Amino acid sequence: MGVIDGLCRPAAKSPVRVFSKEAVLYLQVEQATELEVYNLFGQKVGQYRLIPGMNKLEGLQPSQLYLLRMGRETIKHLIQ
Numbered sequence: 181m182g183v184i185d186g187l188c189r190p191a192a193k194s195p196v197r198v199f200s201k202e203a204v205l206y207l208q209v210e211q212a213t214e215l216e217v218y219n220l221f222g223q224k225v226g227q228y229r230l231i232p233g234m235n236k237l238e239g240l241q242p243s244q245l246y247l248l249r250m251g252r253e254t255i256k257h258l259i260q
């Protein structure tokens with residue numbers, strides 16, 4: 181049985197929805213934001229301005245893992 185000590189909080193639900201299909205990355209955001217995309221070597225491979233609603237990003241390599249940075253939030257995503 182685990183111990184609950186109040187030191188860890190559950191992760192906050194992200195206001196960003198991210199998914200990919202057929203090598204296209206889709207990002208749904210609630211407000212305009214800047215997106216920076218990095219590969220696993222830490223190299224920036226793109227910078228984009230997202231608008232509220234659904235955004236579509238093409239040109240990323242399929243079967244690659246990318247780090248998507250929006251403000252203070254970073255999301256790992258594997259392009260399908």
